[in-house]
Amino acid sequence: MKLLIAMMSHETNTFSPVPTPLSRFGSGDNPPEGSAALAVATGRSSTMAGMVYVAQQSGIEIVIPIAAGAPPSGPVESDAYRYITDRICDALDDCDGVLLDLHGAMVTETLDDGEGSLLSRIRSLRPGIPIGVGLDMHANLYPAMVENATVITGYHTYPHIDMFETGSRAAEILLDAMAGKVKPTMAWGNCPMLPHVMRQGTDDFPNRELQQRAMEMEEQDALAVSLFTGFPHADIYNAGLSAVVVTDNDPEKAQALRDELLEMAWRDRESFVYKIEPLDASVSAAKSAAEAEGDGPVILLDHYDNTASGGSMDTTEVLREILRQSLDDVAAFGIFDPAAVETMIAAGVGSLVTVSLGGKFRLDALEVQSRPLEVSGRVRLISDGRFTVTGPMGTGAAMNMGKTVVLDTGRVLIVVISRHIEPYDLGCFTSLGIDPLQKKYLMLKSRIHYRATFKPVAKAIVECAGVGVCTSDYSQLRFNHVRRPIYPLDRVNADDFKEHLIHQP
Numbered sequence: 001m002k003l004l005i006a007m008m009s010h011e012t013n014t015f016s017p018v019p020t021p022l023s024r025f026g027s028g029d030n031p032p033e034g035s036a037a038l039a040v041a042t043g044r045s046s047t048m049a050g051m052v053y054v055a056q057q058s059g060i061e062i063v064i065p066i067a068a069g070a071p072p073s074g075p076v077e078s079d080a081y082r083y084i085t086d087r088i089c090d091a092l093d094d095c096d097g098v099l100l101d102l103h104g105a106m107v108t109e110t111l112d113d114g115e116g117s118l119l120s121r122i123r124s125l126r127p128g129i130p131i132g133v134g135l136d137m138h139a140n141l142y143p144a145m146v147e148n149a150t151v152i153t154g155y156h157t158y159p160h161i162d163m164f165e166t167g168s169r170a171a172e173i174l175l176d177a178m179a180g181k182v183k184p185t186m187a188w189g190n191c192p193m194l195p196h197v198m199r200q201g202t203d204d205f206p207n208r209e210l211q212q213r214a215m216e217m218e219e220q221d222a223l224a225v226s227l228f229t230g231f232p233h234a235d236i237y238n239a240g241l242s243a244v245v246v247t248d249n250d251p252e253k254a255q256a257l258r259d260e261l262l263e264m265a266w267r268d269r270e271s272f273v274y275k276i277e278p279l280d281a282s283v284s285a286a287k288s289a290a291e292a293e294g295d296g297p298v299i300l301l302d303h304y305d306n307t308a309s310g311g312s313m314d315t316t317e318v319l320r321e322i323l324r325q326s327l328d329d330v331a332a333f334g335i336f337d338p339a340a341v342e343t344m345i346a347a348g349v350g351s352l353v354t355v356s357l358g359g360k361f362r363l364d365a366l367e368v369q370s371r372p373l374e375v376s377g378r379v380r381l382i383s384d385g386r387f388t389v390t391g392p393m394g395t396g397a398a399m400n401m402g403k404t405v406v407l408d409t410g411r412v413l414i415v416v417i418s419r420h421i422e423p424y425d426l427g428c429f430t431s432l433g434i435d436p437l438q439k440k441y442l443m444l445k446s447r448i449h450y451r452a453t454f455k456p457v458a459k460a461i462v463e464c465a466g467v468g469v470c471t472s473d474y475s476q477l478r479f480n481h482v483r484r485p486i487y488p489l490d491r492v493n494a495d496d497f498k499e500h501l502i503h504q505p
């Protein structure tokens with residue numbers, strides 16, 4: 001017996017100006033293939049690693065054509081999508097089953113549902129082949145994903161620290177199905193609501209309770225139960241919250257559990273709505289928090305520009321306000337600006353420079369734009385930007401920030417990078433000789449994933465409304481394609497929500 005295992009992972013922010021060519025997949029030039037792809041799935045905590053582990057424990061032969069994962073950004077270029085999906089489909093020939101690590105929110109230049117299109121193509125090439133899929137909690141579910149998969153599993157944590165378990169669960173159920181031990185049957189539904197990403201953390205109500213209930217169902221009544229909070233910064237028809245329940249040949253039970261989860265989420269919809277505070281008030285609140293008793297840095301979250309939700313990572317408004325209010329002893333991660341990095345490398349370590357930082361992407365999806373920030377300081381350190389994750393999320397992953405410079409303004413250490421990464425691991429700072437725990441303030445361009453490492457050591461956390469394509473102010477975004485009505489963009493009567501469900505069966 002032989003299994004094909006592959007990764008094709010991208011969360012597409014359709015409002016993002018950041019391009020997504022093939023070179024964005026992987027931590028170097030192009031996505032790893034063959035033995036390099038196997039290396040990516042060994043000793044890591046990813047979904048694909050969980051799939052590979054289960055297959056290897058069972059002594060099954062595996063083939064890994066490609067492991068393609070890119071940080072979130074705008075729609076995937078058609079050539080990149082074709083390349084990745086061709087590699088997977090070309091390796092199908094003598095395989096008996098397929099395990100795929102997919103995100104579930106991939107939009108390409110021509111497709112709203114990149115994953116569903118891949119799965120349909122696999123099924124048309126090999127009708128009846130068993131397919132197990134692991135999805136991110138931010139999946140936007142489409143019918144073609146469910147119709148062309150044997151089993152689907154999803155994360156139960158945000159920050160995502162159970163990717164490995166999600167992959168191994170999909171693999172175990174698929175192998176049991178192939179051995180005739182179980183007969184997976186699925187029910188799914190997509191709810192007319194767009195939960196705000198900042199309110200989706202599993203430390204908090206209501207997603208904590210939703211995921212706990214899903215896990216309880218998995219223990220008691222079902223093979224796999226996934227509640228996808230969805231990714232709202234995607235102007236596509238099926239964006240939103242959804243659920244998939246897999247039972248062992250019990251369709252009625254699958255439907256009943258699916259209905260229970262979706263009704264629970266709908267009842268708590270108001271708690272998924274974000275309330276915005278003015279930026280100057282947030283930065284003042286951070287100053288007050290720093291004066292209070294306690295240890296650890298005060299974290300200022302520049303969450304409108306989180307690269308792991310498609311942010312350009314070059315907006316400057318939160319950093320500008322930090323400088324304007326004269327916060328001292330700050331480390332900021334980071335500003336994406338390869339041109340400024342080159343200028344500072346040319347100047348050399350120790351030199352005084354004045355650079356125009358960030359504000360270079362045009363944010364066509366927004367009415368409000370960011371502006372470059374002119375900053376003077378000393379070039380403190382130059383790095384190749386590579387480090388290995390040691391924290392609980394993505395443990396062991398090789399990170400590449402590209403050429404990186406630390407610019408010291410006297411009050412603020414600004415990390416300026418050439419490749420997009422979200423600061424969810426201490427290595428973002430420690431690899432550059434900065435001890436983040438000794439700083440009074442950290443500015444992080446993150447939304448929830450920073451919690452995995454930084455929340456336990458922070459004195460306080462202040463959410464700052466800057467500028468960016470992950471804006472919490474939905475009135476800044478033009479939604480033209482998402483189905484309507486959808487909460488909270490529209491009022492949906494409490495009792496009418498079932499009419500607006502997309503579901504099967």
Ligand SMILES: [Zn+2]
Pocket residue numbers: 136137138160
């Ligand atoms: Zn996610």
